[in-house]
Amino acid sequence: MRFDGDSLPDMTGQPASSSNQPRVRFAPSPTGYLHVGGARTALFNWLFARRFGGIMILRIEDTDAERNKPELVTGILEGLKWLGVDWDEGPFYQSQRTELYQNSAKKLLASGAAFLCYCPPEKYVGGDHAEEGAEGTKVRRVVRCSCRDGKPSTPGVKPAIRFKVPVGGKTKFFDAVFGEREFSNDEIEDFVLVRSGKDGAEFGQAMYQMSVVVDDVDMRITHVIRGADHISNTPKQVLLYEALGATPPVFAHVPLILGADKSRLSKRHGATDVNMYRIEGFLPEAFRNFLALLGWAPGGDEQFLRTSELLEKFSLEGVSHTNAVFDRPKLEWFNTQFLQKLPIEELLPQVEAELKSSGLWKAEWASGAGHEWFSKTVDLLRPRVRLLPDFSSWSRAFFSDEFSYEQAAKDKFWKDPKVPDLLSSTADALAALPEWNHDACDHATRAVAEAGGVKAGLLINAIRVAIVGQAVAPPLFDTMVVLGQERVVRRLRAALKEFAPA
């Protein structure tokens, strides 16, 4: 599936030769929404695939019927789409590939690499945790039950299939970010490959370790880019690859994203669902830039990077080894940077979508002179906007005649008793202008101030409140030009009513 993302670079890229073409996958589990850590993993996979002419695969890992919530898939897909992460194959659903995993497991059973385990799950649950040893010391225990030697512990119950981890020896693998790694096999428990069957079924669904490996082999994945929380699962998977007679891919574990207190990112740290950022009105490209720099750097000091630059520079070598803290203020900075620096034509469609959703959009702004006005207005507004919805709220008076006066603004800038008269004179002076442009408005306004014996600033601030209802807005005369003569004069006269004794 491909879709047209927002301002994505040209991805026609070179169709790398099929032999050494990288194949990567993003494999979320629908047990929760798309959180920022998952989004970052998806982004890295995508950048890697697009950078090196590879194939991006989306796979939904829904092998846990208990915890799985199918309706969450929609949100995950939506989040990815907003992020601009697209894929070439999939989405594949593991819940529909059960047979494949069971067949592989049966082969492992036949070859002696796996065994039927009749033990109750409790026997293994927590088996790898510490338990009391002699003299109160804690000792480690890895369960090796008798089933693995062909002696069923509790015959008669439905067995699960477990992998028979070799006794002794080490399992090694290469990690593109952490280098060569090795784990002692004695540290690895005999993990479950396939759940025991229920309701007459011979076996249940495959477990994570089994399904990832079978799928990664089946989908010819060359690079497994995933969170570092999987690093200790990797030796199990390498053992499986070997037992299956397959070559392990290159692994690339990327550090995790933590909350401000350096603890695991959770709801109490604020929004962790990517879709929340979409709803809040961040620009996807800004979010992408921010996310890309969490755990990765191009090598130098640059950091404001368009997606096209990310695509030119991304590499696994630049991935950091240390966990990163999700720093929202910096995300906001990136957003304001993009808001200001994006070519205006790239920003316009996003503002248009925002105004449509708030009901302020007018069809006349879609083309011709209307579009020109729209473009000019957005350009004037954008240095002061922080999030897309600000175009509908903070900038409302620019797109609609229905706006209200902020009490604080009136209190601050309409204090002087001369204000009503000044505003009235200004309305007359502006109404009489034969030409409507920045300088004409400027001169006329300053003349009114001078004639009234007040400083220009006082009048300027008072006018601002009168024509946009707030204390903060773009420079006044630019605002006047954009609003137009008729509207400015009308608003100045309407403002006079605000002074009428109640």
Add this chain to the structure above:
RNA sequence: GCCGCUAUGGUGCAACGGUUAGCACGUAGCCCUUUCAAGGCUAAAAUACGGGUUCGAUUCCCGUUAGCGGUACCA
């Protein structure tokens, strides 16, 4: 507990044996000014600790401490 990963200002990253330890966010101040931003300038702020190796360690090795991850018939 055990296994593993990591350790540069508050935060994100640079410096991959030799720099006055750099950039950015944030913070403080100044400038600009028509409100508020933006922008410009300046400032405070870091190599966790202890041992080695080396002519020389932020960088390599070991230990300590701390944080994180894993330790499920979760993924």
